[in-house]
Amino acid sequence: xxxxxxxxxxxxxxxxxxxxxxxxxxxxxxxxxxxxxxxxxxxxxxxxxxxxxxxxxxxxxxxxxxxxxxxxxxxxxxxxxxxxxxxxxxxxxxxxxxxxxxxxxxxxxxxxxxxxxxxxxxxxxxxxxxxxxxxxxxxxxxxxxxxxxxxxxxxxxxxxxxxxxxxxxxxxxxxxxxxxxxxxxxxxxxxxxxxxxxxxxxxxxxxxxxxxxxxxxxxxxxxxxxxxxxxxxxxxxxxxxxxxxxxxxxxxxxxxxxxxxxxxxxxxxxxxxxxxxxxxxxxxxxxxxxxxxxxxxxxxxxxxxxxxxxxxx
Ligand code: C5P
Numbered sequence: 001x002x003x004x005x006x007x008x009x010x011x012x013x014x015x016x017x018x019x020x021x022x023x024x025x026x027x028x029x030x031x032x033x034x035x036x037x038x039x040x041x042x043x044x045x046x047x048x049x050x051x052x053x054x055x056x057x058x059x060x061x062x063x064x065x066x067x068x069x070x071x072x073x074x075x076x077x078x079x080x081x082x083x084x085x086x087x088x089x090x091x092x093x094x095x096x097x098x099x100x101x102x103x104x105x106x107x108x109x110x111x112x113x114x115x116x117x118x119x120x121x122x123x124x125x126x127x128x129x130x131x132x133x134x135x136x137x138x139x140x141x142x143x144x145x146x147x148x149x150x151x152x153x154x155x156x157x158x159x160x161x162x163x164x165x166x167x168x169x170x171x172x173x174x175x176x177x178x179x180x181x182x183x184x185x186x187x188x189x190x191x192x193x194x195x196x197x198x199x200x201x202x203x204x205x206x207x208x209x210x211x212x213x214x215x216x217x218x219x220x221x222x223x224x225x226x227x228x229x230x231x232x233x234x235x236x237x238x239x240x241x242x243x244x245x246x247x248x249x250x251x252x253x254x255x256x257x258x259x260x261x262x263x264x265x266x267x268x269x270x271x272x273x274x275x276x277x278x279x280x281x282x283x284x285x286x287x288x289x290x291x292x293x294x295x296x297x298x299x300x301x302x303x304x305x306x307x308x309x310x311x312x313x
Contacts, residue, residue, distance in 0.1 A: 001087060003045035004120050005313040008109030009035040009148055009306050010098040011141070012171060012266040012273050015217050016235040018190060019208045020198035026140065026156045027187055028205050030212040032163075032221070033141075035148035036171050038303040040110055041095040041313060042069070044117035052077070052089040058096040068107045069094065072114035072138055076122075079134065083122045090121055099299065101180035103267030104173070105141040109310070112145035116310045132160065141267075148309025150221060154209040161213070163221055165307035169229070170282040172260070173301040174251055174289060175271040181241055186268035189240040230261025230275050241269040248272065251293070258288045279304075 015032035022028055047053065052073035054063045064070065069092060077084040092114060098106035115134055119126045126134075128147065135142030140157035150163040191198075199205045212218065220228035242249040248270045256263040260274035260281065276282040282302045290300060 001046040001121055003043065004117050005041060005043045006113040006117055007039040007041055007308075007311055007313050008106075008113040008145065009037065009039040009308060010104040010106060010109065010173075010303070011035050011144060011148075012104065012173075012271075013235055014221075014229070014233055014264075015212065016237060016267065017208075017212065018187075018194070018198075018236045020200065020205050021191070021195075022156065024156075027191075028199075028209065029154065029157050030209045031153040031157060032212065032217055033144045033151050033153050035150075035306040035308060036173075036303040037306045038098055038104075038173065038301055040098050040106060040113070042110060042113045042117065043093040044090045044114070044121060046088060046121055047091045048088045050084070050088060052092070054092045054094060056094040056096055058094075058100075060100055061094065061096055068111040068138060069114045072111040073118060075134060075137060076115065076118045080122065080124065083124065087122055090118060092117075099175050099177070099271065101182070102175050102271040103181065103183075103265065103269045104271055105145055105267065108139045108141035109145040111135070111138045112142050113310050115142075116146065132158070144309075146309050149307045150305070152212055152218070154212070163218065166221060166224055167305040167307050168224065169226055169261075169305045170276040170279055171303050171305065172255070172274045172276060172282050172285050172289070173266075173271055173303060174255060174273070175299055176247055176251070176295070176297045177299050178297050179245065179247065179270045181245065181269045183268040186237050186241055189244070190237060193240060194236075226261055226275070226277050233262045233264035233275070235264050235266070237268050238265050241265060245270060251298070254289055254292055255285075258285045258292070260285055
């Protein structure tokens with residue numbers, strides 16, 4: 001049995017619309033997701049024992065059952081008990097490069113990489129749809145993390161329709177290191193505040209989810225129209241997160257004023273991103289925001305659109 005090192009890219013939401021409630025307590029969403037080159041690195045090797053062990057040097061990453069990567073490993077053991085009994089578990093070394101609780105699907109990407117890594121080590125030959133079905137059991141963003149690139153995500157976020165890949169845009173990510181936003185809190189607060197606007201009728205929900213396929217942002221992405229892509233960024237969760245977190249609101253304003261094609265919060269935040277048409281522009285913008293805000297807790301990353309989901313390093 002071989003060992004594998006995988007890269008798990010972060011994602012940003014170019015578009016996030018909350019359509020309504022679901023019977024399972026989640027929300028019906030229409031999103032456009034985009035992978036970026038900023039990625040966690042996971043080295044997986046067979047350990048010959050009946051256990052899965054995770055090690056990560058990052059002090060805030062849990063190394064126990066509460067980590068989605070370990071949950072993914074246990075899911076594989078449950079789904080393939082004989083293989084697990086015969087071949088044993090794996091040791092996972094996680095190099096955490098994506099900020100945590102940031103709205104960048106770092107945890108989901110780690111889980112996706114563990115599914116792919118164990119599939120390779122155990123030589124199961126699972127198909128992409130099979131991996132995605134397993135991924136959906138772990139979290140709404142895991143199926144997208146597997147596929148990556150540019151994609152429409154509907155349902156809970158687990159129904160993925162890939163769009164033609166486009167990697168010619170740069171992204172500046174900005175996040176206060178000590179600030180984390182709880183995703184369940186963001187969605188619950190949204191429901192409390194805007195629940196009266198939710199689509200209730202099933203046909204209505206389906207129609208609204210379909211609209212995104214024919215929407216202006218998809219057209220702009222297909223045409224590689226970077227100006228329009230920047231203008232059409234949208235995230236419903238900004239309405240609750242920016243209201244609660246003044247720092248994020250201010251950061252967003254500074255980022256927007258600094259230039260670029262468009263600025264938006266990713267997922268449930270608190271990461272804010274600005275799209276840029278070149279590496280030079282992205283670096284200048286980073287410098288400007290750093291100088292203006294001058295806060296040691298503020299971290300910025302320059303990254304690029306990526307065509308890839310989980311892939312071998
Ligand atoms: O699926 P995941 O575990 O990433 O979701 C985290 C939380 O975000 C859920 O517990 C739920 O509160 C909220 N959520 C939602 N509707 C979705 C996805 C997430 O309400 N489609």
